[in-house]
Amino acid sequence: MEQVPRIRLDDVTMRFGGLDAVRNCSFDLPAGRITGLIGPNGAGKTTAFNVIAGLLSPTLGRVVLDGEDITDLPAYRRQEKGLSRTFQLAHEFGRMTVIENLMVAAKNDVGEGIVNAVFRPSRCLSQEREAYDKALKTLEFLEISQLAGEPAGNLSGGQKKLLELGRALMQEPKIMLLDEIGAGVNRTLLGKIADKIKQLNEESGYTFCLIEHDLDFVSRLCHGVIVMAQGELLMTGTVDEVRRDERVIEAYFGGGRYQDAS
Ligand SMILES: Nc1ncnc2c1ncn2[C@@H]1O[C@H](COP(=O)(O)OP(=O)(O)OP(=O)(O)O)[C@@H](O)[C@H]1O
Numbered sequence: 001m002e003q004v005p006r007i008r009l010d011d012v013t014m015r016f017g018g019l020d021a022v023r024n025c026s027f028d029l030p031a032g033r034i035t036g037l038i039g040p041n042g043a044g045k046t047t048a049f050n051v052i053a054g055l056l057s058p059t060l061g062r063v064v065l066d067g068e069d070i071t072d073l074p075a076y077r078r079q080e081k082g083l084s085r086t087f088q089l090a091h092e093f094g095r096m097t098v099i100e101n102l103m104v105a106a107k108n109d110v111g112e113g114i115v116n117a118v119f120r121p122s123r124c125l126s127q128e129r130e131a132y133d134k135a136l137k138t139l140e141f142l143e144i145s146q147l148a149g150e151p152a153g154n155l156s157g158g159q160k161k162l163l164e165l166g167r168a169l170m171q172e173p174k175i176m177l178l179d180e181i182g183a184g185v186n187r188t189l190l191g192k193i194a195d196k197i198k199q200l201n202e203e204s205g206y207t208f209c210l211i212e213h214d215l216d217f218v219s220r221l222c223h224g225v226i227v228m229a230q231g232e233l234l235m236t237g238t239v240d241e242v243r244r245d246e247r248v249i250e251a252y253f254g255g256g257r258y259q260d261a262s
């Protein structure tokens with residue numbers, strides 16, 4: 001039986017002034033799979049993520065989630081449906097502690113409005129307690145419990161990426177879009193992040209899409225790869241197929257960045 005794609009980008013164009021950052025692009029992110037999204041700088045990868053996550057409304061085309069057209073849904077409604085993403089530049093709150101950073105990212109059903117705080121204080125408190133417990137579990141899962149009380153601004157680049165992953169996890173996602181989660185992270189920490197992604201995919205069935213320049217990282221994790229170049233879909237295939245493809249090699253060496261394994 002053919003696998004039902006969780007996310008489908010259907011003929012999407014995202015135009016900024018005279019520039020098509022994404023042009024007539026269609027691809028699937030199949031359910032329960034880890035898909036890599038690669039391509040040289042400026043290929044339109046982050047823009048595609050922003051369209052999927054609802055931070056950008058496409059000029060043309062549709063975004064489909066489990067068969068439902070979500071093109072007009074705001075980002076927070078997509079989050080409620082289980083879509084979570086990390087940003088290319090980690091965006092932690094530097095003066096807040098690591099655990100506080102996780103708690104503010106938690107899914108919040110009751111809301112923190114003044115009405116709830118005044119009239120439903122116990123609901124608010126129990127929700128905060130829940131967020132705290134979940135944050136502790138997330139820290140444990142990421143093996144950074146020792147950093148709980150540390151101001152996030154003091155973390156290393158790699159630790160910030162782990163925190164970024166943690167903040168996305170706090171939203172109890174089903175689909176995670178990770179934008180260069182491995183960039184600037186040392187090998188040891190990168191291995192750890194890869195293990196965590198694998199574990200979440202295998203044990204919890206999360207669907208992932210990773211934007212990554214490091215093809216080693218991609219080949220270690222991804223079931224399939226989507227290649228974009230200059231706003232367009234160049235090809236889809238396995239990591240090996242993509243690595244051997246002349247068009248991909250040309251796209252990278254024709255002015256883009258290429259980081260090979262060696
Ligand atoms: N908000 C915006 N306004 C105008 N142009 C934009 C905007 N966002 C992106 N672009 C342009 O769209 C193109 C695609 O950018 P995008 O950030 O999606 O590329 P990318 O594949 O993520 O690149 P990188 O690997 O460098 O992160 C680039 O030419 C970029 O300058």
Ligand SMILES: [Mg+2]
Nearest residue numbers: 045046047088
């Ligand atoms: Mg980008």
